[in-house]
Amino acid sequence: MAEIRLYNTRTRAKEDFVPLDDKNVRMYVCGPTVYDRAHLGNARPVVVFDVLYRLLRHVYGADHVTYVRNFTDVDDKIIERAKRDGREISQITEETTRWYLEDMAALGALEPDQMPRATGFIGQMVTMIEELVAKGHAYEAEGHVLFAVESYKDYGKLSGRSVDDMIAGARVEVAPYKRNPMDFVLWKPSSDDQPGWDSPWGRGRPGWHIECSAMAYELLGESFDIHGGGIDLQFPHHENEIAQSACAHPEGAFARYWLHNEMLQVEGKKMSKSLGNFFTVRDLLDQGVPGEVIRFVMLSTHYRKPMDWTEKKRAEAAITIDYWHRLTTELEPSGAVPASVVSAMSDDLNTHLALVAVSALHSQPQMLLDAARFLGFLDDEAREHYRQMNLVEGVSVSVSGKDSDSTAKALSELRDTYIVAYKHAKKTKSFDKVDAAKKVLATMEIDVSVHVNSVEFRAKRPLDDQEIEYLHDLEEALK
Ligand code: AMP
Ligand code: ZN
Numbered sequence: 001m002a003e004i005r006l007y008n009t010r011t012r013a014k015e016d017f018v019p020l021d022d023k024n025v026r027m028y029v030c031g032p033t034v035y036d037r038a039h040l041g042n043a044r045p046v047v048v049f050d051v052l053y054r055l056l057r058h059v060y061g062a063d064h065v066t067y068v069r070n071f072t073d074v075d076d077k078i079i080e081r082a083k084r085d086g087r088e089i090s091q092i093t094e095e096t097t098r099w100y101l102e103d104m105a106a107l108g109a110l111e112p113d114q115m116p117r118a119t120g121f122i123g124q125m126v127t128m129i130e131e132l133v134a135k136g137h138a139y140e141a142e143g144h145v146l147f148a149v150e151s152y153k154d155y156g157k158l159s160g161r162s163v164d165d166m167i168a169g170a171r172v173e174v175a176p177y178k179r180n181p182m183d184f185v186l187w188k189p190s191s192d193d194q195p196g197w198d199s200p201w202g203r204g205r206p207g208w209h210i211e212c213s214a215m216a217y218e219l220l221g222e223s224f225d226i227h228g229g230g231i232d233l234q235f236p237h238h239e240n241e242i243a244q245s246a247c248a249h250p251e252g253a254f255a256r257y258w259l260h261n262e263m264l265q266v267e268g269k270k271m272s273k274s275l276g277n278f279f280t281v282r283d284l285l286d287q288g289v290p291g292e293v294i295r296f297v298m299l300s301t302h303y304r305k306p307m308d309w310t311e312k313k314r315a316e317a318a319i320t321i322d323y324w325h326r327l328t329t330e331l332e333p334s335g336a337v338p339a340s341v342v343s344a345m346s347d348d349l350n351t352h353l354a355l356v357a358v359s360a361l362h363s364q365p366q367m368l369l370d371a372a373r374f375l376g377f378l379d380d381e382a383r384e385h386y387r388q389m390n391l392v393e394g395v396s397v398s399v400s401g402k403d404s405d406s407t408a409k410a411l412s413e414l415r416d417t418y419i420v421a422y423k424h425a426k427k428t429k430s431f432d433k434v435d436a437a438k439k440v441l442a443t444m445e446i447d448v449s450v451h452v453n454s455v456e457f458r459a460k461r462p463l464d465d466q467e468i469e470y471l472h473d474l475e476e477a478l479k
Helices: 040-060 076-085 089-106 118-134 163-169 209-220 231-248 281-286 291-299 311-328 339-346 351-359 365-374 380-389 405-428 432-443 465-478
Strands: 005-008 013-016 025-029 065-069 138-141 144-147 184-189 204-206 223-230 254-261 264-266 307-309 396-399 446-450 455-459
Touching: 005 254, 025 040, 025 209, 040 065, 040 089, 040 223, 040 254, 040 264, 040 281, 040 291, 040 339, 065 209, 076 089, 089 281, 118 138, 118 144, 118 184, 118 204, 118 209, 118 231, 144 231, 184 209, 184 231, 209 223, 209 231, 209 254, 223 231, 231 254, 281 291, 291 311, 291 351, 307 311, 311 351, 311 365, 311 380, 339 351, 339 365, 351 365, 405 432, 405 446, 405 455, 405 465, 432 446, 432 465
Parallel strands: 025 065, 025 223, 223 254, 264 307, 396 455
Antiparallel strands: 005 013, 138 144, 144 184, 184 204, 446 455
């Protein structure tokens, strides 16, 4: 079994990855708050944890890995968006969830095994909060329930801060009902026009952090293997998840390996609406940037380094991907995974090296195809798209015999029209016209063969003037 090593933020060291149960390797990744299109930065954790998921499936078997990623569908930002747009909250969250799945699929990301929505687990959150209150880790104040950070001695360990440092450095919301300014909300009251659920503390809704603790416990148990997310979530979100889970279920270890991806920037600057360099994944896809090109750029930088999205990288990635397709269109994937790529990935997801390893297989296209597929490139849809777009490439006309120039010229002209007609036929699935043309050409001893990405016209002899004239008629008929 390949040995995987991962950098664990909790211990600040690269460690051998040893799952609790190699028949069920479990990973939880914090997902999006659904009120708007995913921006390019949001796609980074998706692609990073997708390649980790693929590696785990390869090493432990596809049926022995459980990947959970949540949707936060109750949040004040969602409430505000619904108010602004005069729409129902559920309309917004459902639409955004659909967009998210479409956009991430376009990047070649596999869907996690489970994608729980926060609103589907309110009961479990209430139970967990009740346990925290009963054990003295949380208290009720003015309709709120707050987690008492001083009740958990390891609070701040993940990010390496003390509670006093946090108070000094953070912009904490100081509320009169908080015992300690760092105490965070588990439950808060809802007014009549806000979404709310009945609870022992009145009608209200959960704070953000509790959902991940409750859903991870419900779906993965009190101890599981990997917890992932962007580095921006390390504090306070992940710190709070740990505090909640460790205090509600002290018998468990919660997550054992913590992985964090660094942030994405654009042309060296933080992506922001005010700088005008903010864009969504959909913006890029609509501009015609293939999803696998975005994926390539994402993976060309190691996940623990800040990544810079640049136009130059996009253009270079497009050339490499194009080359990979060109080398492999005639092949079928074998399902094998070349060792060089597994070994690069097993070293704390060295995706940069893995991409170099794929390109290094250019003289063994079958292995290149298999390696690229393992990393989520050259999937069936991308390959079909490439074939459609590149049918014109590699077109050849050959004529045997003397005085063949005029025949070659007429055939080249016909060939261009034929390709357009063929592509159209493929799209509409009606081949009558091109088949008829092919038959007519056969009577003149001209062979037409269509390969995966090329069309070949072969004339056995030069044509006479009358036949050349006839080719022009045929061209008109194909238009
Ligand atoms: P959010 O919907 O804001 O909670 O973010 C969803 C995910 O995207 C989280 O894992 C964040 O850490 C991640 N994320 C947000 N912005 C960026 C960024 N600029 N670069 C990388 N990851 C990001
Ligand atoms: Zn979370």
